[in-house]
Amino acid sequence: MKVRDITYISLFAAVMGALGLIPPITLSFTPVPITIQTIGVLLSGGILGARLGAWSQIVFLAIVATGIPLLSGGRGGIGVFVGPSAGYLFGYIIISFLVGYFISRINSIGFFKIFIINVLVGVLLLYVFGIPVQSFIMDIPIIKTIKISLVYIPGDLIKAVVASFLVYKLKNSPGISSRLPNIRRAQ
Numbered sequence: 001m002k003v004r005d006i007t008y009i010s011l012f013a014a015v016m017g018a019l020g021l022i023p024p025i026t027l028s029f030t031p032v033p034i035t036i037q038t039i040g041v042l043l044s045g046g047i048l049g050a051r052l053g054a055w056s057q058i059v060f061l062a063i064v065a066t067g068i069p070l071l072s073g074g075r076g077g078i079g080v081f082v083g084p085s086a087g088y089l090f091g092y093i094i095i096s097f098l099v100g101y102f103i104s105r106i107n108s109i110g111f112f113k114i115f116i117i118n119v120l121v122g123v124l125l126l127y128v129f130g131i132p133v134q135s136f137i138m139d140i141p142i143i144k145t146i147k148i149s150l151v152y153i154p155g156d157l158i159k160a161v162v163a164s165f166l167v168y169k170l171k172n173s174p175g176i177s178s179r180l181p182n183i184r185r186a187q
Contacts, residue, residue: 005052005055008048008052008056009048009052009055009056009059010056010059011056012040012043012044012047012048012052012053012056012057012060013056013057013059013060013063015040015043015044016037016040016041016044016056016057016060016070017060017063017068017070019035019036019037019039019040019072020035020037020069020070020071020072021072022035022036022072023072023073024072024073026073027151029148030084030134030148030149030151031083031084031085031138032084032085032088032130032134033072033073033085034151034152034155035071035072035073036072036159037071037072038122038123038126038156038159038163039159039162039163041057041092041095041096041099041122041126042095042096042099042118042122042159042160042163042164042167043163043166043167044056044057044096044100045095045096045097045098045099045100045101045103045122046099046100046103046114046118046163046164046166046167047166047167047170048096048100049100049101049103049104050096050097050098050099050100050101050104051097051100052100053096053097053099053100054093054094054096054097054100056096057092057093057096058093060092061089061090061092061093064076064077064080064089065077065078065081071089082137083137084133084134084137084138085130085134086133086137087129087130087131087132087133087134088126088129088130088133088134090129090133091125091126091128091129091130094125094129095121095122095125095126095129098121098122098125099117099118099121099122102117102121103117103167109168109171110168111164111165111168114164114167114168115160115161115164118160118163118164119157119160122160122163123153123156123157123159123160126156127149127152130149131145131146131149132145134149
C-alpha cells in the first residue's frame with residue numbers, strides 16, 4: 001500500500017470521526033439514533049473506491065473499538081459492537097466497499113446513477129445488516145423492527161442525495177479527480 005493510499009484512508013477515517021461530532025437525533029422508541037455518519041460511508045466508497053473506502057471504515061471502527069468516542073453522541077468502545085446499532089456499524093465496511101465497486105463499474109457516471117447506487121447498495125443494504133441485529137439485540141420481532149426503521153428512510157434519502165452530489169462533483173472536477181484514487185471522470 002502506498003503512502004498516498006494510507007493518507008486517503010486516514011483522511012476518511014477522520015471525516016467519519018468529524019461527522020460523529022454532530023449530535024445525533026435520539027428517538028424515544030428506538031435506541032438507534034439518527035446520525036449523519038452514513039454520508040461518510042457513502043462518500044468513502046464513492047470517492048476512494050472499493051478497497052480504500054472499506055479500509056477507511058475498518059480503520060475508523062478499529063479506532064472506535066479502542067474506546068475513542070467518535071460515534072455520534074460520543075459513543076465508543078467495544079460495547080457499541082454488541083448494542084442495537086452493531087449491525088449498522090459492521091455494515092459500514094461492506095457498504096463502503098460495494099458502493100465503491102459499483103460506482104467504479106459505471107462507464108458513464110452521472111448524478112442519477114450514483115444516487116441509485118447509494119440508495120440501493122448504500123441505504124437499503126445498511127438496513128439489511130442493521131435491522132436483523134437490532135431485532136435480535138432488542139428481542140423484538142423483525143417486522144416490528146422494520147416498522148420502527150421506516151422513520152430513518154427520509155433522512156437516509158437526503159444523505160444519499162448529498163453524498164451523490166458530492167461524489168459527482170468531485171469526479172467531474174478535473175483538478176480534483178486526477179488526484180483521487182480509482183476515479184473515473186463523470187460524463
